[in-house]
Amino acid sequence: MSGTSKLKELFSAAYEDGRSQPSTVAREGAAQLDLGQQATDFAVYIHVPFCRVRCGYCDFNTYVKDFGAGADRASYHDSARKEMALAAQFLREHKLVPPPASSVYFGGGTPTLLSVRALRAILAEIQDTWGIAPGAEVSIEANPDTITDQVARELAASGFTRVSLGMQSALPRILTTLDRTHRPENLPQAVAALRGAGLAVSLDLIYGTPGESLTDWEASLQAALALEVDHISAYSLVIEPGTKMHALVDHGKLSPIDPDSQAEKYEMADSLLKAAGFKWYEISNWAKRLDTEQFPSPQIPDATYLANTSRHNLAYWRDWNWWGIGPGAHSHLGQVRWWNQKHPRGYASRVAAGELPVQDGEVLAADSRELERVMLGLRTAAGVKSLRAEERAQLPALVAAGYLEEAAARRGEAILTLRGRLMADYVTGQLLGW
Ligand code: SF4
Numbered sequence: 001m002s003g004t005s006k007l008k009e010l011f012s013a014a015y016e017d018g019r020s021q022p023s024t025v026a027r028e029g030a031a032q033l034d035l036g037q038q039a040t041d042f043a044v045y046i047h048v049p050f051c052r053v054r055c056g057y058c059d060f061n062t063y064v065k066d067f068g069a070g071a072d073r074a075s076y077h078d079s080a081r082k083e084m085a086l087a088a089q090f091l092r093e094h095k096l097v098p099p100p101a102s103s104v105y106f107g108g109g110t111p112t113l114l115s116v117r118a119l120r121a122i123l124a125e126i127q128d129t130w131g132i133a134p135g136a137e138v139s140i141e142a143n144p145d146t147i148t149d150q151v152a153r154e155l156a157a158s159g160f161t162r163v164s165l166g167m168q169s170a171l172p173r174i175l176t177t178l179d180r181t182h183r184p185e186n187l188p189q190a191v192a193a194l195r196g197a198g199l200a201v202s203l204d205l206i207y208g209t210p211g212e213s214l215t216d217w218e219a220s221l222q223a224a225l226a227l228e229v230d231h232i233s234a235y236s237l238v239i240e241p242g243t244k245m246h247a248l249v250d251h252g253k254l255s256p257i258d259p260d261s262q263a264e265k266y267e268m269a270d271s272l273l274k275a276a277g278f279k280w281y282e283i284s285n286w287a288k289r290l291d292t293e294q295f296p297s298p299q300i301p302d303a304t305y306l307a308n309t310s311r312h313n314l315a316y317w318r319d320w321n322w323w324g325i326g327p328g329a330h331s332h333l334g335q336v337r338w339w340n341q342k343h344p345r346g347y348a349s350r351v352a353a354g355e356l357p358v359q360d361g362e363v364l365a366a367d368s369r370e371l372e373r374v375m376l377g378l379r380t381a382a383g384v385k386s387l388r389a390e391e392r393a394q395l396p397a398l399v400a401a402g403y404l405e406e407a408a409a410r411r412g413e414a415i416l417t418l419r420g421r422l423m424a425d426y427v428t429g430q431l432l433g434w
Pocket of ligand 1: 050051052053054055058059062108109110
């Protein structure tokens with residue numbers, strides 16, 4: 001079955017009665033449906049599946065090799081644009097009109113391995129296909145070594161508003177263990193170039209690398225704070241089976257991750273970031289608290305909707321709709337979720353043949369949607385506001401255990417405490433009665 005037929009089948013299964021519609025998508029020519037507070041958000045994700053070097057811990061869908069026309073660095077943007085045209089055609093045929101994208105995110109992989117001209121061509125296609133809302137967040141992930149004054153100016157002139165730099169650690173020894181190739185001494189120059197071009201800057205950090213002490217982690221946090229950026233993400237290292245790092249741990253060449261040390265590092269991150277004026281808005285993400293008035297369209301009355309939060313990340317955690325372009329990219333529209341062919345070669349040949357590169361998908365059943373609503377909502381500082389009676393019944397015990405905030409629980413809401421953030425999966429399970 002072709003990818004396009006697969007997607008048609010999924011949409012028929014989800015909406016065959018003609019009464020329900022994917023939320024945040026209006027029928028062409030019809031009045032906007034009652035879409036609730038999330039009516040205006042539609043996100044576009046572009047996956048760029050290339051990296052210069054494969055990091056030992058990485059299990060993302062990324063490749064160091066090129067795979068020929070449409071699946072190499074020089075021509076990948078043509079495949080991405082073609083997929084978008086096919087997506088637009090599919091939506092037109094189903095008389096569905098998403099609103100202009102309120103966020104666009106280029107992730108990977110290493111998106112800056114594409115030329116600025118190629119990135120600009122993809123952005124132009126998004127603009128032509130769906131439109132990009134005024135004031136939209138347009139982000140790209142980048143290796144700090146690739147950012148010069150000229151690249152920063154070109155990214156800003158192309159329409160990007162935000163750059164997420166993969167800093168990971170301030171210590172060369174830790175970067176070597178992670179197989180990261182950038183030089184930490186280049187960070188200040190990269191951040192200055194981006195800020196000079198008027199771009200918002202986020203830093204990604206990783207804690208728990210084998211051989212990293214608490215003092216090492218503190219040094220990385222302090223180095224990140226010294227760069228005075230708007231947003232910091234700190235992720236706990238996960239050593240996935242099948243990665244080079246997993247094999248090294250298995251053979252006793254690297255030490256395994258210690259959960260107690262990870263908890264200590266998380267608490268340290270929260271404490272230092274908080275002291276520097278950052279506020280957590282999702283378990284692994286902190287933003288500077290700024291006036292929401294600065295946000296272009298703060299339609300969403302949400303305490304976590306701060307000026308420096310990643311709007312694109314919120315699209316995922318708030319279960320908004322997004323179309324993911326590229327090999328292995330996932331998409332979500334209303335009750336339907338699907339994912340693309342994983343390998344760049346298979347992906348490129350599908351779109352070249354004029355079919356959507358959909359590998360498979362699912363129609364989300366009510367219990368899956370409830371699980372995601374609770375699990376994803378709980379990860380955010382806004383928590384889960386409307387709980388079912390059986391979920392509310394769990395609140396007192398979770399407050400007594402120190403996992404949920406008491407004041408929120410009195411209002412019938414679930415918001416994690418710092419201790420609860422370390423036990424988010426357990427709290428989700430308790431709320432859902434597992
Ligand atoms: S740079 Fe990122 S995406 Fe690329 S191999 Fe390393 S961890 Fe994976």
